[in-house]
Each structure stands twice: as structure tokens, then as C-alpha cells.
Amino acid sequence: MSKPQKSAAGGAAAAAPGAAAAPVYTPREMMAIAAGRFIKDGDVLFAGTGVAMLAATVAKRIHAPQAHIFFETGGIGPRLEELPMAVADPRVMAFSNLNAGLVEAFSYVANRRLHTIAFLGAAQIDRFGNMNSTVIGDYLHPKVRFSGSGGACDAGSLASGFIVFMQHGVQKFVEKLDYLTTPGWLTGGDSRQHAGYRRGGPIAVVTNLCVLKFDEVTHEMYLAERYEGVTPEHIQENTGFPLDVSRATVAEPPDAEELRILRDEVDPQRLILG
Amino acid sequence: MAEHNGLDGKLMSIGEAVERFVADGSQICVGGFTINRNPMAAVYEIARRRIKDLHLVAHSNGQALDLLVGAGCVRRLDIAYGGNGRFAPTCIRFRKAVERGEVLVEDYTNNMMSLRFLAGALGVPFIPSKSGLGTDVVERSGFPPELRGEKGIPCEKVIVIDDPFGHADDEVVLLPALTPDVSIIHAQQVSTDGTVRIKGLTFADLEQCKASGAVIVTCEEIVPEDYLRLDPDQNALPPFLVDAVVVAPYGAHPTAVRYFYDYDPVHLNHYKAVAKDDEQWAAYLEEWVYGVESWDAYLDKIGGAQLAHIRANTVAGYAPGLDRR
Numbered sequence: 001m002s003k004p005q006k007s008a009a010g011g012a013a014a015a016a017p018g019a020a021a022a023p024v025y026t027p028r029e030m031m032a033i034a035a036g037r038f039i040k041d042g043d044v045l046f047a048g049t050g051v052a053m054l055a056a057t058v059a060k061r062i063h064a065p066q067a068h069i070f071f072e073t074g075g076i077g078p079r080l081e082e083l084p085m086a087v088a089d090p091r092v093m094a095f096s097n098l099n100a101g102l103v104e105a106f107s108y109v110a111n112r113r114l115h116t117i118a119f120l121g122a123a124q125i126d127r128f129g130n131m132n133s134t135v136i137g138d139y140l141h142p143k144v145r146f147s148g149s150g151g152a153c154d155a156g157s158l159a160s161g162f163i164v165f166m167q168h169g170v171q172k173f174v175e176k177l178d179y180l181t182t183p184g185w186l187t188g189g190d191s192r193q194h195a196g197y198r199r200g201g202p203i204a205v206v207t208n209l210c211v212l213k214f215d216e217v218t219h220e221m222y223l224a225e226r227y228e229g230v231t232p233e234h235i236q237e238n239t240g241f242p243l244d245v246s247r248a249t250v251a252e253p254p255d256a257e258e259l260r261i262l263r264d265e266v267d268p269q270r271l272i273l274g
Numbered sequence: 275m276a277e278h279n280g281l282d283g284k285l286m287s288i289g290e291a292v293e294r295f296v297a298d299g300s301q302i303c304v305g306g307f308t309i310n311r312n313p314m315a316a317v318y319e320i321a322r323r324r325i326k327d328l329h330l331v332a333h334s335n336g337q338a339l340d341l342l343v344g345a346g347c348v349r350r351l352d353i354a355y356g357g358n359g360r361f362a363p364t365c366i367r368f369r370k371a372v373e374r375g376e377v378l379v380e381d382y383t384n385n386m387m388s389l390r391f392l393a394g395a396l397g398v399p400f401i402p403s404k405s406g407l408g409t410d411v412v413e414r415s416g417f418p419p420e421l422r423g424e425k426g427i428p429c430e431k432v433i434v435i436d437d438p439f440g441h442a443d444d445e446v447v448l449l450p451a452l453t454p455d456v457s458i459i460h461a462q463q464v465s466t467d468g469t470v471r472i473k474g475l476t477f478a479d480l481e482q483c484k485a486s487g488a489v490i491v492t493c494e495e496i497v498p499e500d501y502l503r504l505d506p507d508q509n510a511l512p513p514f515l516v517d518a519v520v521v522a523p524y525g526a527h528p529t530a531v532r533y534f535y536d537y538d539p540v541h542l543n544h545y546k547a548v549a550k551d552d553e554q555w556a557a558y559l560e561e562w563v564y565g566v567e568s569w570d571a572y573l574d575k576i577g578g579a580q581l582a583h584i585r586a587n588t589v590a591g592y593a594p595g596l597d598r599r
Contacts, residue, residue, distance in 0.1 A: 050360075072384055073307050074475040082594060086359025088307035088334075089537075090530045090592035093474040101476040102333060102388040109385075110404065130409075134381060139414050145372040147364045149411060150334055150355035154385035157405040180410045195408035196445035269599055271360060 023256050027208035028273055030227055031165060032058055032262060033254040035119065035206040038163055041066045044116045046109055046155050048072075051165045052119030053084055054262070054272045055206075061261050070108055072151035074100035085271050106151070110158040117203070118155035118162040122182065124174050125166055127221045127241045129184025129202030129214060131156070132177040139179055149181050156182035161203040168207040170240040185219035192219075210235050211251060212243075220244070225251040280467030280499060284519045288319045288492065288569060291518040295456045295488045296320055301329040301426040303391070303452075303486065305459030305479040306529060308336035309359050309537040311472075313460040313492050315525035315569040321345035322563050329426050331452050333387040333478055337529050337542075340365035343377060344549065345559055350417070350427075351377055352452070354384040361542040366549035379416045380431060386411075386449050388478045393451035394485030400433075402446040407434065412447055426454075457486035460526045461510065462534060464493040465502040468513030474532035474591065480510060489515055492522040494534050524573055524581060536584040536593040541576065 031051055036059035039045060047056040047069055056069045057080050070076045071084075075092030076099070078084075084091040093099050109116055122131035123146050133152055137143030155162055166172055184202045186192050192201055205212040205221065213224040222244040223235055232245035254262075267273045286294075296302060306312035317338045320328075329350040332339055336358035342348050344367030356368040371377045382390070385405050393401035406412040415431040422429050428450035437444040459479045463471040470491050472479065483489045491511070496519075502509055528538035528545070548554040566572045573581065584593050 073310075073477060081590075082592070085598060086308045086310075086336075088310035088475070088477070088530075089359070090310065090474065090532045090586070093532055094590050094592065099475050101480065102384055102478045103392060103481065106385045106388065134410070139410070140416065141375065142373055145356075145364065145369045147357035148353060148355045148381050149383040150357070151384040153383040153409055153411050154405045157407065158385070179414070180408075183407065183409050186408050192408075194443060196404070196443060197407060198404070198444075269597070271598060 023254065023259050025254055025259055026273070027227070029259060029262055030251070030254060031055075031206050031208060032273075033258050034211055034225070034251055035163060035165065036062065038117070038204060039064045039067050042068075044068045044070070044108070044114050046070060046072065046116055046118040046159055048087065048118070048120050048150075048152065050121055050272055052121065054267060055119060057083060057266045058258070058262050061265060062258060070105060072102060072105045072109075072154070074102060074105045076100060076105070076108070083267050083271060106154055106158065109155055114160070116159045118159040119165065120152050120155060120162050120182065121165045122152065124172055124177050125164060125205065126174060126177050126184070128186060128188050128219055129164065129205065129221060130177060130180050130186060131164065131182040131184060132179045133181045134179040136178050152182045156184065157197060157200065159200050161200055163203055164205040166205055166207050168209045168235065168238045170238060173239040173241065175241050185214060188219045189217070209238065210248075215244075223248040225249050227251050228253055280465075280513060281496075281519055284468060284516060286518055286520060288315050288520045288522060291490045291520050292316060292319045292323060292325075295490055295518060296325055298325055299327045299329070300325075300455045301331060303331045303454045303457050303482045304335050304338045305457070305477065305482060306338065306526065307334050307475070307477045308357065308529075309361070309542070310475070310530045311460050311477070311526050312336070312338040312529040313458045313490075313525065314338060314341070314527055314529060315460070315492055315520070315522040316458045316490060317341050318563055318569065318572060320347055321559070331387070331454055333384045336362070336365055340367050340549070343368045343371045344555060345563060348377055350380075352380045352382060352387070354382050354387045358542070361546050362549075366546065367555065378418075378421075381411055381416060382449075383411060386447075388481060390449050390452040391478050391481035391485045393449065394453040395481050398451060400448045400450050402448055404446060406432075406447055407445055452485055454482070454486045456488040456490065457482045458490045458492070459483060460492045460522070460531065462494050462531060463497045463502065464491055464516075464519050465497055465499045467499040468516045468519060469499070469502045469509050470511035470516060471502055471508055472510040473508075476510060483511055483515055488517045490518040490520065491516050492520040492525045494523055494525065494531060496521055522569055525569065527573070527576065530592065531586075532591040533586050533588070535581070535586050536596050538576070538580065538584050539596070539598045540580055
């Protein structure tokens with residue numbers, strides 16, 4: 001998908017002739033900024049590894065300094081002076097509110113008083129935001145084995161909601177999952193509630209091309225925002241199920257200050273930005 | 275340094291501890307999480323002794339899990355996650371072993387595995403959870419039916435029931451308790467009376483130790499009993515739960531130990547490179563496991579300069595500015 005990546009990165013300059021040179025950015029930088037914008041000051045955030053950690057860190061530096069970030073390992077409210085590269089990184093234990101363990105961490109995920117938003121990734125996602133991070137192929141004789149749930153299924157089950165990071169592609173946005181690891185809206189409508197869940201469900205999917213959300217009634221995925229320079233047709237071609245693109249707007253690109261913080265302060269070694 | 279009187283009979287070498295408490299077919303759990311505080315000195319000793327047919331029960335023990343699976347020590351796995359952060363989104367030898375059918379895997383989640391250890395610790399046979407309803411984690415089992423009822427294998431993976439207290443639309447997942455034969459953890463400090471102090475996150479180490487039939491604690495250092503009694507709020511486990519104490523400086527390498535050392539990106543990158551190839555992996559095992567006679571010899575191979583690079587800053591607890599690429 002090198003073509004749309006380039007057009008997304010260069011689109012702003014072409015779209016605004018006469019303006020000051022718009023910053024050039026990569027899709028991954030756009031993902032981190034787009035996801036970070038879902039974070040509000042004061043939110044309680046459950047962060048996984050990878051881009052999730054980047055989005056949480058950058059939001060805390062930019063517009064949500066009072067957001068509370070915690071990790072399933074038990075790191076609660078660390079200052080994150082250096083970017084952790086795993087949820088068990090000693091950097092999630094430094095200058096934190098407190099250091100605990102897994103049982104305590106999940107009691108914050110599930111806590112009925114807290115509005116906890118989780119950031120998750122997966123190998124496959126379906127139109128209702130259910131996710132697979134376990135196997136490709138037959139479960140008992142897998143073609144490809146992945147890490148497994150970790151805390152993803154728990155966050156999908158227990159948190160107030162979750163936001164997903166995915167690379168866009170037909171292998172990842174599939175009609176049917178090979179294994180359902182993390183519950184989204186299950187079969188849509190009110191099926192999640194009938195399965196016994198009290199709350200939660202996917203809020204948005206942030207990809208290298210766009211931001212997808214879920215219809216309030218059917219809970220089917222639709223295109224909410226496409227990054228500049230990326231066409232709805234291209235997004236549909238990279239999605240393995242039909243997508244409603246009629247509601248799409250163009251996402252605000254990152255500004256120079258957002259990019260400076262992301263590159264110079266949050267991930268100077270480009271551990272996650274690549 | 276005070277006398278080790280309270281450690282009489284417990285202070286031993288890693289070889290003695292593994293000899294005494296880990297056997298072919300044991301159900302074991304190890305402490306730590308992905309790249310942090312894995313009891314690697316013990317794990318390499320288990321691999322060196324070519325212990326077989328282990329049933330490893332784990333939440334997200336990345337490096338220990340991958341070494342034990344890669345060395346052929348494990349036959350069965352109850353697991354939530356086999357990954358190692360950026361170094362291996364899926365643990366490499368684990369992935370190969372599962373794809374080749376060399377290990378049987380029962381998939382749970384981190385919350386489920388933590389609760390299963392907690393249930394074992396509390397002596398209850400099962401514990402309810404709200405995780406996984408309507409997912410394949412609950413619907414699919416990786417262990418064949420003929421294993422059911424064997425030692426350490428519950429009669430069902432999970433059981434879903436209506437909330438017995440009668441709340442409408444409120445199903446719960448019942449999880450079988452875990453009571454492993456032995457738990458092995460790596461801690462920063464053990465006192466001369468056998469009290470254990472863990473700095474930073476405890477993960478599920480405490481639940482694991484309380485659920486297990488025996489507990490081995492490897493540690494960075496032994497400190498005087500009075501020192502840990504000065505601030506008992508910071509202590510993790512009491513002496514009467516600990517069966518073996520092993521002094522193993524850098525005993526979690528290449529994983530991190532808060533206030534002592536960071537994870538070692540050089541060795542983890544080397545591991546990642548060789549683990550992808552069967553021949554290079556076999557050579558790694560020869561060089562780093564079978565070809566070294568002790569943990570000291572392993573550390574000699576890592577080298578003093580590299581150990582200095584990853585040494586933790588006294589304030590931050592990790593190595594600020596460490597090149598982690």
C-alpha cells in the first residue's frame with residue numbers, strides 16, 4: 001500500500017496552495033495523532049503495546065495532560081518520560097501513581113465507577129469489531145499462530161469501550177474471523193448485551209488510511225474519516241466486507257507542533273514510529 | 275551482613291533448587307511478564323538439564339516461555355499471551371512449536387489466568403469472570419478430550435452459567451483453579467529470614483506463589499532481615515511460603531529488573547535473529563544453554579561492558595537513554 005501512504009503524506013501540500021508549507025507525515029504518525037484525539041483530559045486509559053502506547057503518550061503531552069494511563073501489568077499512572085516498548089517495560093513503573101499487579105489492573109478495567117477506554121490491536125477484525133489475535137487457519141492446526149489474547153479479550157469484555165489500531169488490508173478486515181479472541185459488537189444490534197456484557201464495545205478503528213466507527217443501531221462498521229489524499233474507493237478495496245462510506249469526512253492532518261512532540265519528545269528513537 | 279540463619283536449608287544453588295523441585299512432567303509457573311523479571315537463571319538451568327514434558331501455566335511470560343518451549347522442555351501450555359513486546363510480537367519458538375503441533379495450547383486471557391492462580395491461592399475450586407462471553411476463548415478448547423481428568427487438567431476448560439444470584443441477562447464464565455507443582459520467581463531482594471521484596475510491578479507473581487505446591491525465589495541480593503522489617507509495606511511474600519532461595523545476580527537477564535538493570539536489547543535482538551532459523555536456534559542452545567556450565571559462565575559471555583550499559587539508574591529504575599533499537 002505504498003501509493004496511498006505517499007498520497008496521504010503529501011496531500012496537504014497539494015491541497016493548500018499558497019499556504020505555509022504543510023508538514024509531511026507518515027501514516028503511522030497520522031494514526032497516533034488521530035487516535036490520540038479520542039483521548040480527553042481526565043480519561044482513564046488502558047493502553048496495550050505499539051501504536052496504542054504512542055497515542056496515549058502523545059495525547060498526554062499535547063491536549064490531555066490529566067489523562068490517566070494504566071497498563072494491564074499493574075503500572076498505574078506512570079509519567080512516561082521515556083516510551084515503553086512493552087506493557088511490562090520498567091518505564092511503566094517509573095514515577096507512577098502506584099505499582100500493582102494484574103488482578104488490580106483488571107479491577108480498574110472493570111470498575112463500574114470508571115470510564116475506562118482501552119487501546120487494542122489485532123491480526124483480524126470483522127464488521128462488528130470482533131477481533132482475532134490468536135490464529136490464522138484451523139485453531140487446532142493453525143497455519144499461523146499469534147500471541148493470543150493477553151489482556152485484549154478482557155479489555156474488550158470489561159472496559160467502557162475500546163479503540164482499535166489496524167493496518168488496513170483485506171487479510172485483516174475480513175468477513176469471518178478465523179478465531180474470535182476479543183468481543184466487539186458480536187453479531188451486531190443488541191447481541192453484545194444479550195451475551196451477558198454490561199457495557200463496552202468498540203468505539204472506533206484507527207488505520208493507516210482512515211478512522212472507522214460503528215453505527216449506533218446496527219453496530220456495523222462505517223467509514224467516519226478518511227485521511228487526506230486517500231479515496232473511499234481505496235479504503236473499500238482494502239476492506240474485506242462492504243463498508244458504508246457515505247458519512248465520511250476528511251480527517252484534520254497533524255499540525256507541526258503535534259508532529260514535533262511526537263517525533264522529538266515521544267519517540268525520538270522511532271521505536272514504534274518505525 | 276547478618277547470618278543467614280532463617281535461610282537454613284533454603285539457601286541453595288540454582289542446580290539444587292531445580293533438582294529438588296522441578297521434574298519431568300511437572301506443572302510449573304514462572305514469574306514476570308514478557309521482558310520483565312522472568313526467572314531466566316532458573317529457566318536456563320531447566321533447559322540445561324533437558325527437563326521434559328512440562329505443563330507450563332502462564333499469563334504473558336514472554337522470554338521464559340519462549341526459551342522453555344524452544345528448548346523442548348514443554349509439552350502442554352495454559353497461556354494468555356506468547357509475545358515479547360517489540361522484540362517478538364509473537365514469541366518465535368513458541369509460534370513454530372504450535373504451528374508444528376509440538377505443544378498443546380489451551381488459550382485463556384490475562385485476567386482469566388490471574389484469577390485461576392488467585393482461586394488456587396484461596397483454595398476455591400473455581401472462580402467466576404465476565405471475560406470472554408461469546409468468544410472462541412470460551413467456546414474452543416485446545417486440549418483433546420482424552421486429556422481431561424489427567425493430573426493438572428480440569429474436566430472442562432471453562433463452564434458458562436447464568437448468574438446463580440439470578441440477575442437477568444448476566445452469564446458468567448467459571449474458570450478452574452490452578453495449583454501448580456512449583457512456582458519460580460525472580461525478586462530484587464530476599465532477607466536473611468526469607469522474606470521476599472519485589473520492587474515495581476508484581477504481575478501475578480504473588481498469586482502464583484500462593485497457589486503452588488513449592489516456591490523457588492531467585493534474587494539479585496540477600497539483605498539483612500532488619501532491613502526488610504524497617505519498611506514491611508514494601509514486602510511481597512513471607513518466609514513461610516518460600517522453599518528455596520537462590521542468589522542469582524542478573525538472574526533475569528535478558529529481561530529487566532527494576533532498580534537493577536534494563537532489558538538487554540542486544541541479546542534480545544540476537545535471540546530474535548537466531549530464533550527464526552532452526553539451525554541457528556540449535557546453535558544458540560548449544561552456545562548459550564548446553565555449552566555453559568553455570569549462570570556465571572552465561573554472564574561472562576554477555577560481558578561486563580554490556581551489563582554496564584543496561585545497569586539501571588538509581589532514580590529512574592531503568593537505563594535512561596539506552597539504545598533500544
